[in-house]
Amino acid sequence: MAFPWARRTASDKRDATMNILIEGTYSEEEREVFDHTFSRHNVTYLDDVTPEGDMGDAQVLIFRSWRTVAPLLSSMKRLEFMQYLFAGVDRLDFSSIPSHITVASCSGSNATPVAEHAFAMLLALSKHIKEHHESLSKGVFSQQSPLAAELAGKRIGIIGYGEIGARIGRYARAFEMEVYAVNSTGTSDADITVTLGGLHGILHDLDFIVLSIPLTVHTRGLIDAKALSMMQDDATLINVSRGEIIVEGDLYEHLVSHPDFSAGLDVWWHYPHKGARWEQAHPFLELPNVLATPHNAAMVEGWRLRTVRYCSENVLRYIEGKEVKNKVRKEDYLM
């Protein structure tokens, strides 16, 4: 069984005109990026396609919504390459994507704002900014209760030392922290680097733990009651990855029983449908030792346009037979 893509060579690709289907709603400026980047190819926007249009010819699919594209895949017989416009692909069902199709994420395109956000939460918790602001709002001048912590000289463990994690490591070094990294190779520019297998061995050393690792079958539930029990009682845990890296109930119980432990959470276990009320299975926001943001770490001015540019360039790399960035290892996501 041979698919067309398997027979093509890099030079074939450079010359071929490709059919590119783009799912999602885009601003004029964003469409201009797509149209300009793919000026030599056939670009179709799913938003513009009449029912039963010609999207079945698409060889490349650029998409934001898995739920929208999932039912279309079976009819897209020529599909070779799927470019997702988000970094985390854990919501995709890889069992329903034919194995010959390459899937790429846009991991890294928003690494800088996400790393900044993680550090913002870490500093805000260390300095008790929220509590101090609230006290002054009530006219209460309380300088040393709660007492702020200093970052310099402390140890930070960065679980997932990729585009995001390595940036956090760079910030931490500027703040004179000792950097522990957890990655898949066990080597990095950090002071100490271990693989996931070594995680439990370092947890007790860490004053700060940042989760910036993809959610895969290997990392789901990584931070459970056992891992939490190995952390220092006054450690600070930051999650800018995916809620499910942490066992929700275990973290809630730990925060209740360890008031000096704190968590900065940008990602959650439960997301509201549009306009609906946001809530989790446990009342995290009632705890004083939780700082929360609405999964907006990547969302800074211009982030959508940047994602569109980053992904368009990646698709062009595929079309031109160059090495594609962020190819997803599907086996990491299949149970």
Add this chain to the structure above:
Amino acid sequence: MAFPWARRTASDKRDATMNILIEGTYSEEEREVFDHTFSRHNVTYLDDVTPEGDMGDAQVLIFRSWRTVAPLLSSMKRLEFMQYLFAGVDRLDFSSIPSHITVASCSGSNATPVAEHAFAMLLALSKHIKEHHESLSKGVFSQQSPLAAELAGKRIGIIGYGEIGARIGRYARAFEMEVYAVNSTGTSDADITVTLGGLHGILHDLDFIVLSIPLTVHTRGLIDAKALSMMQDDATLINVSRGEIIVEGDLYEHLVSHPDFSAGLDVWWHYPHKGARWEQAHPFLELPNVLATPHNAAMVEGWRLRTVRYCSENVLRYIEGKEVKNKVRKEDYLM
């Protein structure tokens, strides 16, 4: 007119036994630092002195409270050296300190936590951490309103590029910001450095402005309506120096009329007497674009002990005829 100190040489000092008076209340651990550092000298704690004790013999005075020591100075005929235990000496009345007395601050001893605190406020404002936390507390999931800002590629102006400012500059470079510095020499490791005279010329370039400059006759009211009007409408101003660097009413009016402008304030114009209600002449805390902390930037775990160590070593440098750190230029504080 010759004072004893003027006749002494460095080697004399090294051999002399000095009378050191220490004002302030200290923990046992802090007293141990003093006692150990000055084991070859006569140390007296003002707290232990009976009324009309022998403090008139003191040649060195270490103090925390200007109000306590001010009335004693006229009777301390042998006083040569005063070591203040805080960084900012603006609350001292230099006109009542005899001109032959050297005054040193502990500027720099807490530079790291203060720089960290400034950056914590800057990041918290950029990422709208407070608003996002409050929204989630109400069950409202609003990712892009307010929309976070990115630090990378932005310009930060650090007004006062000493121990604190240079650290902030180092953090900012790690965050890929362009660093403007204002200092007294016009040269530094920043991308662009100007003196105070050049301040107005750079204000419009800056996305972030951090005040980390001492309050002197030259800097009081530095940030007034005119300076504020030169800043970008959505600039962020951080003050970890002294409230009076900014004209209180001018900043309040500017924040009201420029809702995209924001201020992170650790220092204030008015401080409460112990236990009294904290309030300013304007209701800053009612504004959504203000983030406030209670002048606690320097106050992290162990800060008092660190200050005691730092100042003790400085006093020892004086006694041993070595170069003293943080000698105050009194003319900067005399109108």
